[in-house]
Amino acid sequence: MKYVGHSVTLDKDKCCGCTICLKRCPTEAIRIINGKAVIFGNKCIDCGECIRVCPNHAKKAVVDTLDVLNSFEYTVALPAQTLYAQFPGMRDRNIVLTALKKLGFDDVFEVSVACDAISRAVTQDLYFDRLPDHVISSSCPTVVRIIRSQFPSLLPNLLNYRSPMELSARWAKKLAMEKTGLPKEKIGCVFISGCPAKATSSKHPLGENESYVDAVLSISEVYPLLQPLLKNIDRPEILARSGPLGVGWAKSGGEAYASQASHSLYADGIENVIDVLEALEDEKIHQARFIELNACPGGCVGGVLAIENPFIAKSRITHIMNHVTPTIPTGSLPEDDMHLDEEVRYNPALQLDSDVKQAMIKMMKIKELEKQFNGMDCGVCGAPSCHALAEDIIMGRGTEEQCIFRKCRKYEERIAQLEKTLEESCERKEHDSK
Numbered sequence: 001m002k003y004v005g006h007s008v009t010l011d012k013d014k015c016c017g018c019t020i021c022l023k024r025c026p027t028e029a030i031r032i033i034n035g036k037a038v039i040f041g042n043k044c045i046d047c048g049e050c051i052r053v054c055p056n057h058a059k060k061a062v063v064d065t066l067d068v069l070n071s072f073e074y075t076v077a078l079p080a081q082t083l084y085a086q087f088p089g090m091r092d093r094n095i096v097l098t099a100l101k102k103l104g105f106d107d108v109f110e111v112s113v114a115c116d117a118i119s120r121a122v123t124q125d126l127y128f129d130r131l132p133d134h135v136i137s138s139s140c141p142t143v144v145r146i147i148r149s150q151f152p153s154l155l156p157n158l159l160n161y162r163s164p165m166e167l168s169a170r171w172a173k174k175l176a177m178e179k180t181g182l183p184k185e186k187i188g189c190v191f192i193s194g195c196p197a198k199a200t201s202s203k204h205p206l207g208e209n210e211s212y213v214d215a216v217l218s219i220s221e222v223y224p225l226l227q228p229l230l231k232n233i234d235r236p237e238i239l240a241r242s243g244p245l246g247v248g249w250a251k252s253g254g255e256a257y258a259s260q261a262s263h264s265l266y267a268d269g270i271e272n273v274i275d276v277l278e279a280l281e282d283e284k285i286h287q288a289r290f291i292e293l294n295a296c297p298g299g300c301v302g303g304v305l306a307i308e309n310p311f312i313a314k315s316r317i318t319h320i321m322n323h324v325t326p327t328i329p330t331g332s333l334p335e336d337d338m339h340l341d342e343e344v345r346y347n348p349a350l351q352l353d354s355d356v357k358q359a360m361i362k363m364m365k366i367k368e369l370e371k372q373f374n375g376m377d378c379g380v381c382g383a384p385s386c387h388a389l390a391e392d393i394i395m396g397r398g399t400e401e402q403c404i405f406r407k408c409r410k411y412e413e414r415i416a417q418l419e420k421t422l423e424e425s426c427e428r429k430e431h432d433s434k
């Protein structure tokens with residue numbers, strides 16, 4: 001998988017330049033250039049909304065394929081909890097975990113084990129007042145990306161724990177090394193994801209020195225391969241390790257509930273996330289001790305790489321949580337290794353200029369230029385809004401000619417000028433002939 005700064009790729013033959021994704025992108029990262037949708041990588045937060053809305057299925061997430069299993073001597077599947085919610089009537093996680101082994105993985109390690117551990121640690125931290133006020137969960141990579149580029153003042157609020165995906169990969173690798181005696185490089189930890197942002201995270205982890213996730217497979221690829229295997233499992237192996245609270249992280253509110261914070265707030269869907277971050281930045285939120293934000297509607301169950309409707313998936317997660325599944329003990333996991341290696345840093349990619357004075361001047365120029373467009377945000381120019389086009393022009397990646405209204409106005413002005421010249425010339429001729 002080639003890393004290009006985000007996980008979304010375009011099938012140019014299928015893209016008709018309809019502007020639907022352009023209008024949906026919450027960070028104005030898309031432009032239509034030569035009739036095709038192009039993503040500005042520095043603006044993309046990997047929310048997957050453009051994949052979700054494209055009527056032609058021209059956009060898809062770049063993830064690995066099952067062939068990756070051949071690249072390692074020993075492989076461990078790391079299933080996101082969302083995987084359990086894809087199968088009707090599923091109560092026992094062990095059935096899905098056993099099916100993953102039948103698919104070719106040597107072992108499985110639930111990501112919900114890491115969720116359980118993080119929740120336990122956060123509960124303690126909250127109790128002993130070791131976290132910043134209004135601490136924001138760092139488990140959704142899209143939320144972390146939007147904070148680091150658009151809400152840098154909130155970076156100190158981010159929870160300083162590894163993501164469940166990274167933490168479970170570290171632990172799974174450690175256990176596999178102990179079990180097999182193989183070196184780290186020969187063990188492949190493969191995350192099974194409903195979320196394209198996790199693929200980017202594994203290639204470009206934030207706050208981590210390195211990622212322990214060797215590959216990311218989409219639930220939509222694994223699902224049709226698992227389904228026939230499930231039917232033949234009467235006596236599943238006991239492979240589940242986590243408790244119900246970790247499983248509950250798959251749905252919006254599950255992490256906040258597991259934190260046992262005295263006051264918590266949770267929101268899902270990218271617009272709601274942005275609203276909450278704006279309110280936090282404006283100091284309009286006073287009580288929330290723990291804040292859980294998920295970019296996908298309904299939480300991770302709403303990821304674009306999942307199959308099932310997020311509402312149905314949420315109810316299945318609750319069902320699974322309510323049914324006790326036999327589990328094996330987690331063993332000795334190094335719970336002192338749960339924090340990020342470094343703080344997540346501000347991403348200045350959206351700055352107009354590194355010099356504050358120059359940035360202000362550019363901002364004023366953008367506002368001035370924007371006034372000259374018609375304000376309809378029609379998208380015909382290939383930018384999502386008149387403001388975005390003005391910014392593109394000032395930043396040297398667009399031209400005024402792109403605005404069809406401005407072009408028409410220029411033609412009208414030119415025609416009016418020619419008419420005036422003609423009139424004046426006729427009047428002069430008439431005057432000369434008298």
Ligand code: SF4
Binds near residue numbers: 014019021053056059
């Ligand atoms: S939604 Fe975007 S990617 Fe899909 S066809 Fe329209 S312009 Fe192309």
Ligand code: SF4
Binds near residue numbers: 044046
């Ligand atoms: S993934 Fe999200 S942020 Fe990135 S281009 Fe698509 S809609 Fe925009």
